[in-house]
Amino acid sequence: MAFTIVVGLGRSGLGAARLLHHQGQAVVVLERGEGPDQTSCAAQLRAEGIEVELGIPLEINSFEPWRSDLTAVVIGPGIPWDHPTLEILRQEGVQVRGEIELAWDALNDIPWVGITGTNGKTTVTHLLSHVLEQAGLRAPMGGNMGVSAAEMALKIKTGDLLRPDWLVMELSSYQIEAGPTLAPSIGIWTTLTPDHLERHGTLEAYRAIKRGLLQRSSLAIFNGDDADLNAHRSSLKSGIWVQTATPCPDDQPADFWIDDAGTIQARESGAMFPADALAMPGAHNRQNQLLVTAAAIQIGLNAEQIAQGFRSFPGVPHRLERLGSTASADVFNDSKATNYDAAAVGLQAMAGTVVVLAGGQTKRGDATGWLTELKSKACAVVLFGAGAEELDALIRQSDYQGQVHRCNDLKAAVAIAVQATSELQATSLLLSPACASFDQYQDFEARGDHFRDLMQAHIRVA
Template sequence: MERTIVVGLGRSGIGAAKLLASQGHQVSLIERGDSPEFAGIAAALKADGIDVQLGVPLELASFRPWTGSIRCVVISPGIPWDHSTLVALRGEGVPVIGEMAVAWHALREIPWVGITGTNGKTTVTHLLNHVLQSAGLNAPMGGNMGVSAAEMALLISSAPSMSPDWLVMELSSYQIEAAADISPRIGLWTTLTPDHLERHGSLEAYRAIKRGLLERSELAIFNADDPDLRQQRRSWKGGLWVSAEGPNPDGQPADLWIDANGMVQDASGPMFSASALSMPGDHNRQNLLMVTAAARAIGLSSQQIETGLKSFPGVPHRLEALSAVGDVTVFNDSKATNYDAAEVALRAMPSTTVVLAGGQTKQGDSRGWLQQLHNKACSVVLFGAGAQELKTLISASRFQGELHCCDDLSKAVPLALEAAKRLGAACMLLSPACASFDQYPDFEARGDHFKQLVEQHREMAA
């Protein structure tokens, strides 16, 4: 009997295994770890009829017990697409797909909005979900954050009478790479800057993955203010282009823009003020336009969109304003896992700032981030595995402010608050410019820990 092999006992792997089993497939899940925590999860899955094998590495030999009967191998986004074992399996004719592909086949009858980009995609996903839901549509969000796509498919299959009108899905390059047949009804591309190059090898390869998603979308929506997307524009036929810079970004007409009076408009005239969205920063004006274009394509009126924008509470861990500590306004931007995202956050700071950065460093162009540190930061507190590397980088840029290094956030937060008080900084910003995996399972856990620490210090200062 044919069997599907799922690799990895993380959120995506568990969701994929459960979804496949619910569809009647014979499923085995392999996981290289064998901790007590994994043992507890494995026991629960075995009770659902899923074969789980712990302590099994991702090696070709691990698949030999199922030789000749493997229907396909399903991987989580964290496993490199070009892993030698996966390459060997494909060479033997075994199909290898990602968890997102499994979910797509289960959910493809529902129209998708697929949102991708180096930065901005999480904000756009949350904002579009909120605007659609506030207009009365059932449009759950998931994918690269929150509920995994496979988990969403399970939830929907358990309540078919509540089938969504739309699915708002954030899609990372890792997920798109392993699910080449996803074809959204609407595709949005927010930005493109160098990221994940250690995984994809080159900017060209990274760009091609995201481009494939937009090429397969019935309607493609682009941010015309992004330099890389602007350079690509002449190679695209059709699509909608939005610009916070005006009606003719870089001499090419926009389909939706913000005019000199701050009004969102298209060729038919003004619709509403861009101030309907209260989130700071020029990048959020671009996000507003992306969401407006998608919501109009779905059928919402200008008034419905404006109402949704005005009631948007913001995105957790993305320039999330926390309670002030004394006179210092605190922002949690744990979602900024690369230099470009951290640069955007610094640009949005209204005044002199103490910055907390660090974690697992990534490849990328740090020049814009370093320039914003010079412009906005009076002190930088570095923490985690990348602290010394970042200190060397910042020092080499001749940064004139204070530089501190420490082991973790527990030590970084009081250092930063003391520096803010001593230097008269108006803001304190956690914007790591690094991945979280040196000390946390994800950026959400890092941001939650930061919020706990800030709240403790706020209570002590009260």
């Protein structure tokens, strides 16, 4: 009997295992952990008739019991595409696939919008799905956030989810790398700054992965405000370009932009609607708005439908999510800011002085922009988690003049931040970590949820 092995019991692994089982394939799930969460997930899958083995590391010997009948291995985005064990399996003729490609094979009869970029992709995904749904289309979102692509495929195939008109999928570099056949109807590239270099090695390799998705897309949409995308414009596939300022260079015209009066303009059809139809703060959200506008027009919506969708958009959890106010300051949850560039964007969107909470598992990257924003906006920085000491040294070396506090965890950081906000009369209290969450949390959502819970004791009831 031919076997497919799914590696890992995360969100992607669970979806892949269930989808393969539904397709009638013999599936075994290997998971290195054996804690309460893994035990619970394993029990669920076993009850569904799926074999699960816990405490199994990703080593070539772990595959021995199935080696003679093993035809494919499916991995989630948390496992490096070039892991040594996977390389050995490839040499033996075993097909190695990403969970996203499994879902693509099951769902490529439905048009996809594939959204990628270093920052902005989550907001664009939420916003586009909302705008399309408000216009009457079925356009569920998933992929790198929310519902895994394989889980969505299973729900559609079993009838638990009505057949969508469009799939709006956030795609990380890890997923794109592991999905070389993925070819969306529309590809959107939001930004490109150094990130995940510990995984991809170089900025060039990281950029090439993103570029590949756009090259395979039937239509590509690019953010012309992004310095890296503009610098490599000649090497990118032709497509639609958006930019927030009125287009100037004749050799680089924008297809959608915002004029001096604050109106979104389209090169082919003229004035569309006021940009303030979207209430989210920050110049970066104007870029996101234009990318969504461009995609929605291509899908067939008119200007009024798009504007109505923007007006009713509630915002994105964990991305400059306003939680309320303390006695003196507005409180924002920006837990999604897992790198320096995203954290800098969050600071740019703040009005007045800010107390910032930052920390977690540090990443490689250029902190210059973030440090500049701290010096401009932050009257105090409260650092927590595994990266607190490293960030502390970085900030002090930058000649930052505000207060710097350091503590072990987010609970202690919140107590210090609330006090500093009051004493310094800051107008905003911002969780914008500039770090991954994995030192103390399962993901950035869990970190943001914890922050929201901790702040409830300090936020005024309206």
